[in-house]
Amino acid sequence: MPERDHGLTRRRVLGIGGALGxxxxxxxxxxxxxxxRPSSTGAELRSAVPLPPPFQVPLPIPAVLPPVSTDGGVDRYVITQREAEAEILPGLRTPLWTYEGVFPGPTIESRRGRPVVVTHRNELPVPTVVHLHGGRTPAASDGYPTDLVLPARHATSHTGHGMHDPRAVVTEVTRDYAFPLDQRPTLLWYHDHRMDFTAPAIWRGLAGLHVVRDDAEDALGLPSGPRELPLVIADRAFAADGGLAYPSLDPTLSERPGVQDRYFAGVLGDVILVNGAPWPVHEVDAARYRLRLLNASNARHYELEAVTDDGRRLDLVQVGADQGLLAEPVAHRALPTAPAERYDVVIDFAGTRVGDRVRLVNRLGSGRARDVMAFRVARRAVDDSRVPRVLSTDLPTWRQADAVRVRDxxxxxxxxxxxxxxxxxxxPFDPARTDVTTGLGDVEVWRLVADVHHPVHLHLVxxxxxxxxxxxxxxxxxxxxxxxxxxxxxxxxxxxxxxGYRGRYLFHCHNAEHEDLGMMANIEVV
Amino acid sequence: MAARLGSVAAHRTEWVFRALVSAHVVAIVGQPVFAGAYLTGDYDSLRWHAVGADVVTSVGYLQLIAAIVVRFRLRRSGPLVATAAVVVAETVQYFAGLDGALWLHVPLGVMTVAALVVQFVVVWRQSLVREAVDA
Structure with missing residues (x-):
């Protein structure tokens, strides 16, 4: 009988099929x-204060730090790490941890191959470590997480982390960091890198820019002077008292590392700061601008897009990456950036009308975190800048066949x-364990696999x-x-x-919360 | 009647279909194996997962052709409906994987494996050739 098939009635077959469907x-x-969707890693911390409307505050430009001496072919700087207050949200005082009292810290301008020595003085309540991100730096000045500078106020206090590291070089109150800067010109940034407490220290304000330039880059004719804008993009959240909110297990950042479990995958803020100002606006000429972008957020990713108010997208023409100029420009409609990445892009406002507004938006953000900043086209202007078709010819040409080993x-x-x-x-990270030993000059291929978002950073190279x-x-x-x-x-x-140099270096995830929770390993260059 | 093929041809059709369903199950079970090894950091497993995806999808399309033959030679449409559903799922699965849409890729993959296991049991449990029943 057609309706009884192998002991199953048609009705039952349809019933089972329907249920499974x-x-x-x-x-x-x-x-x-x-x-x-889009995928994101981390949990958002909500501010407890009313947030200002976007595009009201002018974009601040971090001040360039003058050297205290330029004798002997070396530029010397002194930076005091200290607590300070700033008005980030209108009408609110926000206590910060700063370099030189400002957030972001002052910018250091340097020339390729001309050494810089920065004396850091720690007047904060906790030990600190300074790392120059992207610097080709000898190990002694690379800011290894246990190479602490103990604070002035508690010079005898314990080091604040549980792991013993016999190789740690601890100094009291001050430390000279020497940077040869024998490297391609690019945008670097310096930030705290203390064992177990990097994420909250950066969140509280310990981050600043360090630019390396050379004659070849200057000769390209890229937009410069007031038409070169450093943009430090970072998300934060604010507590009811105006202070920065952060879900530390130990708010003194001295004993117990880590964050509340909900924020295990990373801390996202609901306020987007550019150069320390919330959703700022900047007046521009109808001309090309060079944007030196740094994602200084702990965990937030951005996919940046420049959109006019009538919905037109302007190209972001990339001229440089983390480690300097590309071989040739690459035009992007949208530019993804992960924590600690830098992008050097040129945007041309020539096609806009005076009075137009161009918003920089984050396609990955939702709610208030979708806006980043805006440009207001203020005037027509002469533009003698250019974006050459060849930007550099000195990029390394390593091929897979050159690698002496492959690591996963x-x-x-x-x-x-x-x-x-x-x-x-x-x-998990252990300062006493060498994870990778490699010879000075060895070419290696690394194959990296991630479970969730992980911005992987190598020191030195x-x-x-x-x-x-x-x-x-x-x-x-x-x-x-x-x-x-x-x-x-x-x-x-x-x-x-x-x-570059022999010694002990790090590679790690630059989601700062992941880094503090163990996602870091040692490279020994021998 | 067209359906009353010689019993040899009917059985051959059925065995081809069974063989393809069986190969399909074997191939698809490899996919979570490679995915798991890949996520432990074994980079080569990514390539095996990609090769596996090509193999699974190709066997799926062969099975679809066989199911069409079954439909017309043996007058059975159940295998064709089930196979078509699996092939659609696998095609979506393939592109979800390439796009990194893991929210879709992982559950759909699990469901596709489950569906093929059920189909495997069904095709081996009882013959598709009707004459034994009808006679």
Whole structure:
């Protein structure tokens, strides 16, 4: 009988099929509803104060720090790390930890190959460590997390971290950091890198810019002077008293590291600051501008897009990456940037009308975090800048065949000593363990795999991206980088040469919360 | 009647279909294996996962052709409906994987494996050839 087939009635077959179909549909719809689309890693901390409307405050430009001496071919600077207050949100006083009393810290301008020595004096209540991100720096000045500068106020206090490191070089109150700066011109940034407490220290304000220039770059004719804008983009959240909110387990940042469990994957703020101002606006000429972008956020990713109020998108023409100029410009409609990445882009306002507004928006952001800043076109102007078709010819040309070894590393969540944390190659950070030993001058290929978003940063060296997910690199992977943004489930191959200096260096995830929760490992260059 | 093929041809059709469903199950079970190894940091497993995706999808399309033959030679449309659903899921799955849309890729992958396992049980449990039943 046709309706009785193998002991199943047609009605029953349809019933079972329908039930399974319903389960599948419900499962996939639930996945679609629960999933973060676009995906993001971290939890947002909400401000407890009313937030100002966007595009009201003028964009501040961090002041350039004058050297205290330029004798003997060395530029010497002194920076005092101290507590200060600033009016970030209108009418509110926000206590900060600062370099020289300002946030972001003062900018250091330097020339390629001309050494810089920065004397840091610690007047904060906790030990500190300064790392120059992207600097080709001897290990003694690279800011290893246990090379603490003990504070003036508590010079005898303990070091504030649980791990013993026999190789740590601890100084009291001050330390001279010497930077040869024998490297390609680019935008670097300096920030705190203390063991276990990097994320909250950066959040409180310990970050500043350091520019390296040379004659070849100056001769390119890129927009300069007032038409070169450093943009330090960082998200923060504010507590009811006007202070910065941060979910530390230990608000004194001295004993117990870590964040409340909800923020385990990273802390996102709901206020977007550019150069320390909330959603600022900047008046521009109808001309080309060079934007030196730094994502100084702990965990927030951005996909930046420049949009006019009538919905037109302006190209962001990338001329440089983390480690300096590209070989040739790359035009982007939208530019993804992960924590600690830098992008050097040229935007041309020539096609806009006087009075137009161009917003820089984050396509990955929602609510208030979607806006970043705005430009107001104020006047027509002569523009003698240009974007040459060849920007540089000195990029390294390492090929896969040059590599003396290939290493695989996973970046994922897992068990650590006391609970859960973030691991590199299955292990949480231990200053006493050497994870990678390599010879000075060795070329290596590293294959990196991520579970969620992990911006992977190598100290000392720049690298090139060979592939992403087994396919060719993305347009914004061009040039020489020191931080690579891996997306959930993504893998990439990078190639680098460990040259410059011998000694102990780090590689780690630059989601600052991941870094504090173990996602860091040692490289010994021998 | 067209459906009353020689029993040898009917059985051959059925065995081809069964073999393809079986190969399909074997191939698809490899996918979570490679994905798991990949996420521990074994980079080569990504390539195996990609090769596996090509193999699974190709076997899926062969199974679809076989199911069409089953539909017309054996007058059974159940295998075609089930196979078409699996092939659609696998095609979506393939592109969700390439795009990194893991919210879709992971659950849909689990469901596709489950669907193929059910289909495997069904095709081996009872013959598709009607004559034994109808006679």
């Amino acid at each position: 319903l389960v599948a549909t419900t499962g996939l719809s639930t996945a679609a509803a629960l999933a973060r 590393f996973s970046f994922r969540a897992g068990r650590t000593h006391g609970g859960h944390g973030w691991l590199v190659g299955g292990l 720049g690298f090139r991206v060979l592939s992403r997910g087994g396919r060719p690199p993305l347009p914004h992977d061009a040039g020489l980088k020191d931080t690579l943004s891996l997306r959930p489930g993504e893998a990439a191959e990078i190639i680098t040469r460990f040259d």
